[in-house]
Amino acid sequence: MSDRAEVDRLVMETLRHYGRIDILINNAGVMSVGDEPAMQLEDYEKSLQTHFWGPYYTINAVLPYMKAQSSGRIVNISSIGGKISVPHMLPYSAGKFALVGLSEGMHSTLRKEGVKVTTVVPGLMRTGSPRNVTVKGAHEEEYAWFKIADSLPFSSMDPERAAVKILMACRRGDAALILTLSAKLMTALHGLFPGFTGQVLSTVTRFLPESQNTTAKKGYEVESAASQNALTESTDEQAYRNNEY
Numbered sequence: 669m670s671d672r673a674e675v676d677r678l679v680m681e682t683l684r685h686y687g688r689i690d691i692l693i694n695n696a697g698v699m700s701v702g703d704e705p706a707m708q709l710e711d712y713e714k715s716l717q718t719h720f721w722g723p724y725y726t727i728n729a730v731l732p733y734m735k736a737q738s739s740g741r742i743v744n745i746s747s748i749g750g751k752i753s754v755p756h757m758l759p760y761s762a763g764k765f766a767l768v769g770l771s772e773g774m775h776s777t778l779r780k781e782g783v784k785v786t787t788v789v790p791g792l793m794r795t796g797s798p799r800n801v802t803v804k805g806a807h808e809e810e811y812a813w814f815k816i817a818d819s820l821p822f823s824s825m826d827p828e829r830a831a832v833k834i835l836m837a838c839r840r841g842d843a844a845l846i847l848t849l850s851a852k853l854m855t856a857l858h859g860l861f862p863g864f865t866g867q868v869l870s871t872v873t874r875f876l877p878e879s880q881n882t883t884a885k886k887g888y889e890v891e892s893a894a895s896q897n898a899l900t901e902s903t904d905e906q907a908y909r910n911n912e913y
Contacts, residue, residue, distance in 0.1 A: 669694075669696050669718070669722035669723075669725065669726060670696075670717045670718055670721060670722045670725075672725045675722075675725040675726050675729050676725075676729055679726075679729040679730055679733075683733065688733065688737060689730050689733050689734065689740070690734075690739070690740060690741065691740070691741045691742075691743070691838065692726055692727065692730050692740070692741070692742045692743070693742075693743040693745070693834075693838075694722065694723040694726055694727075694742075694743065694744045694745060694767075695743075695745045696718050696719075696722055696723075697718065697719065697745075697747075698714055698715060698718045698719075698760075698802070699757065699760050699797075699801040699802065700714075700715070700757070700759050700760060700801070700802045700803075700804060700884075701756055701757055701801050701802070701803050701804070701810050701811070701814050702756055702803060702804030702805035702810055702879070702881075703756060703804070703805040703806075703810075703876070703877065703878055703879050703880070704756075704758055705805075705879075705880040706804040706805040706879055706880055706881055706882050707758060707759055707804065707882075708882055711759040711802075711804075712759045712762055712763075714759070715759040715760055715762060715763035716762065716763050716766060718763065719746075719760075719763030719764050719766060719767045720763055720766040720767055720770060723744055723767055723770065723771075724770060727742060727770075727774065730742075731778075731783070734781075734782075734783045735781050735782075735783065737782075738781065738782035739782045739783070740782065740783040740784070741783075741784055741785075741786070741838050741839075741841065742771075742774065742778075742783065742784070742785045742786070743785075743786045743788060743834060743837075743838050744767055744770070744771035744774075744785065744786070744787055744788065745788045745790065745834070746764045746767045746768045746771065746787060746788060746789050746790075747760070747761075747764045747789065747790060748789055748790065748791045748792075748846075748848075748851040748854060748855065749761040749764045749765075750764030750765050750766075750767055750768040750789060751765075751768065751789055751851075751854075751855045751858065752854055752855065752858050752865065752869070753765070753869070754869075755869055755872050755873040755876055756805075756810065756873070756876050768787055768789070771785055771786075771787040772787055772843075772844075775787065775843050784841030785843075786834075786837050786838055786841065786842050786843065786844065786845060787843065787844045787845070788834055788837070788844075788845045788847065789844065789845065789846045789847065789851060789855065790825070790830060790846075790847040790848065790851065791823060791824065791825065791847060791848030791850050791851030791854075792817065792818045792823055792824035792825070792848065793824060793825055793827050793830055793847075794818070794819070794824045794825065794826055794827060794902060794903065794906050795827050795906055795907075795910050795912070796903055796904065796905070796906035796907025796908070796909065796910050796912040797818075797907070797910075797912055798811070798814055798815040798818050798887050798903060798907075799815075799886070799887040799888040799891075799903075799904075799907055799912055799913075800886060800887060800888070800912055801814065801886070801887045802884050802885070802886065803884070803885050803886070803887055803890055804879075804881060804882060804883065804884055804885075805877060805878075805879035805880070805881050806877035806878070806879040806881070807881075807883075807885050807889075807890040808890050808892040808894065808895070809877040809894070810876075810877055810879075810890075811887050811890045811891070811892075811895050812892060812894035812895040813876065814887075815887065815895045815900050815903060816894075816895070816899055816900060818903055819899050819900045819901075819902055819903040820899070821902075822849075822850065823848070823850045824848065825847055825848045827906075827910070830847050833845060833847060834847075
């Protein structure tokens with residue numbers, strides 16, 4: 669979806685086959701985990717290309733047809749990282765913040781033309797995807813904290829349950845949907861007390877591993893005893909279930 673020509677080709681093929689486009693769901697994502705000094709320009713460019721420009725291309729490709737039929741649903745799946753900048757995930761948050769701004773603006777702009785845009789802000793999803801994240805810095809330590817956080821039941825959600833909620837929000841044409849209780853609480857707290865949440869996140873950052881190592885590795889390449897334990901078994905099971913291997 670980061671290739672504009674490919675996006676245009678896909679839209680035209682869809683129109684030839686079905687005759688119309690009623691729903692567009694933007695759900696692509698790339699994730700880099702690591703200390704800020706370990707991140708490079710390419711990490712930010714890749715994040716923005718995937719999280720902002722990709723959805724921008726697809727939206728612009730389908731909009732003329734949705735406007736012509738005076739109807740359509742667009743769902744942009746961002747992240748809690750698009751509302752609160754998550755420590756050691758700065759390129760990811762930069763891209764997701766950009767998507768939230770685009771999506772919320774599109775909602776207010778396009779509603780009068782019959783096109784309803786929904787911004788989805790999930791917390792962590794139990795999809796098994798941590799093994800495919802890009803890890804920089806102190807590889808094993810970075811991956812361990814991320815995988816454990818993804819595995820905790822109070823901070824993550826089952827993807828099937830999330831999918832049902834997203835489809836219901838799409839059908840209703842909701843402006844926004846925040847998934848997981850922790851994401852709702854964090855978003856509300858940050859909206860009311862941004863200075864406080866900034867202090868909390870700064871404190872969290874002090875406990876995360878420091879490193880300027882720019883070498884990129886995949887999560888599955890840096891598994892350790894810390895990332896393979898009873899807490900993370902559910903994430904490994906979901907990885908098999910969702911074809912993350």
